[in-house]
Amino acid sequence: MSGERTGTGGLARERARSTAGAAAFFLAPALLLIAIFIIYPVIETFDISLYKWNGISSDRIFIGLQNWKSLIRDALFWKSFLHNLIVMAFSILIQIPIGMLLATFLDAGGRKLNIFKIIWFLPNLMSSVAIAFLFTYALATNGGIISSLATLFKGTRTNVDLLGQNPNALLTIIAVMAWQFTPFYMVYFIAGYGNIDVSLYEAAVIDGATRGQYVRRVAIPLLAPIFRTACTMSLIGSLKYFDLIWNMTQGGPVNGTELMATYMYKLSFQQFNMGYGSCAAAGMFILITAIALLFQKIFTWKGDY
Amino acid sequence: MAGRERDKEQKGHKGRLRIGWGIAFFFAFLQVILTLSPFVFMVLNSFRKQFDMLSQGVFHLPEPWIFTNYTEVIRNGFFGYFLRSVIVVAVSLLLMLAIASMAAYPLSRMQFRLRPLIYAGIVAMMSVPMHVTLIPIFKMTTDVGLYDTLGALIGPYVTFALPMAVFILTAFMMTIPRELEESAQIDGCNRYQNFSKIILPLSKSGLSTLAIYNGVSMWNEFAFANTLIQSPGNKTLPLALGQFKGEHSLDIPLILAVLTLSALPMIILFIIFQDKLVKGMMAGAVKG
Secondary structure (H helix, E strand, C coil): CHHHHHHHHHHHHHHHHHHHHHHHHHHHHHHHHHHHHHHHHHHHHHHHCCEECCCCCCCCEECCCHHHHHHHCCHHHHHHHHHHHHHHHHHHHHHHHHHHHHHHHHHHHHHHHHHHHHHHHHHHHCCHHHHHHHHHHHCCCCCCHHHHHHHHHHCCCCCCCCCCCCCHHHHHHHHHHHHHHHHHHHHHHHHHHHHCCHHHHHHHHHCCCCHHHHHHHHHHHHCHHHHHHHHHHHHHHHHCCCHHHHHHCCCCCCCCCCCHHHHHHHHHHCCCCHHHHHHHHHHHHHHHHHHHHHHHHHHHHHHHC | CHHHHHHHHHHHHHHHHHHHHHHHHHHHHHHHHHHHHHHHHHHHHHCCCCCHHHHHCCCCCCCCCCCHHHHHHHHCCHHHHHHHHHHHHHHHHHHHHHHHHHHHHHHHHCCCCCHHHHHHHHHHHHHCCCHHHHHHHHHHHHHCCCCCCCHHHHHHHHHHHHHHHHHHHHHHHHCCCHHHHHHHHHCCCCHHHHHHHHHHHHCHHHHHHHHHHHHHHHHCCCHHHHHHCCCHHHCCHHHHHHHHHHHCCCCHHHHHHHHHHHHHHHHHHHHHHHHHHHHHHHHHHHHC
């Protein structure tokens, strides 16, 4: 009896071991890459932040928390962070509601509105670099779209300076970002609507609900998790934003559109102050993680309530 | 009486519905205009001569239509940039899909002690900003001699797409019925054959969405490329824009021709595969 039990116990253990072996085999490449290209670099960034180093020469001077002390007192870093927060707030308030409205329209209209979906999604296919170049010309003070429109309405030649002065520059960037990313959230909400069981709509209609009532009372509450994920994505996206600004304004005029990422990039790859640049990058990592966690916490609490 | 009242009510309802749709279409067309006007600006002006933009007005039809901007761009090595982007994206995408589906298989199918921890760890990597890794990866790339080669981009491109891909594929594979594997097991298939003969073919639609989604972002990637590649002969398409701008800074129509040519492939692919994109996002949106 007891011999048999140890026998099956051994078998189960053997099975578990072979499962663990197979799991290790399948997971190894992914975990190895993540270790090399994400975990190690993040640790290394924190390590480099303790040095004074130009990134090229072999002598790195250990200076302890000096960089961190400077970063905490660095007005430009906090100004960049503030810009990130402004961009974040506007992104969430503009892109997600409009994206949701567009998706609601497409969901109500069905396949015959497909052409709208295709057209609306086009901006999200362009690279941020391409968008930056396109809008630098399309919004040029001289001969851009807005200046041309203003000229048309006023009848005399009018030049509107959008990117050359503050705070216009940051607001313009926010508008361009809305142009680029709203379609992404639109598709996300289309997917969310698609996941709602058709029978719920049918039941609502049988109960005499109009389309509007269905959207307000049935669909939107069911889309709550989508809202939460969309907000989290938008939040993280805006806090690490880089490509568009780098190619449009390089953070200018006079740091008016400087974000944490552009500031960090300038420090590291233009001024070759890799130690301090790493410190800014590590600070950025801490801030993003903290805000994302905070956000998640607030939202989960609301969800549970 | 009651019938007529109901008719009236229904008519009122229909009228309101029509007004509602009218307003909706008004805003829908407004959004179309907002979306398309930069594209119209881009395409129209790419067919203009350099100095005609200001004199003709940006929304007038070009007079005359010229194609020299395009021929000039192509003569200056546009297809080289294009080809390099195709190579990097194809290699990265294949590797990424292979590695992600391998990782998703045990996470969705096997019971082992570290499973929840590994899954949570991989998903948490989604929110790590790539900029934090930029300096160490730059250093690593220089140390192993990959700096300024296309190979430098593949590791970061694959790795930064992995967490999201593993997340979506794990959710996807969980929906595949277990009976299929069990019957295969009876027929003598082991785990490795189960994976390659059953799970992988059934995950095709999830894989294709991930291919579209990540293909677009790899095709457009800028920050790594800008940091790890230096010489024009190794640059990918997103860097070509800066390269052309550096060489022809005043020739705006020529730059717009570059923009049009580089946006075109993604637009064509999207129009062909757009349903797949939405379906794949549905798989990812369930769990959110």
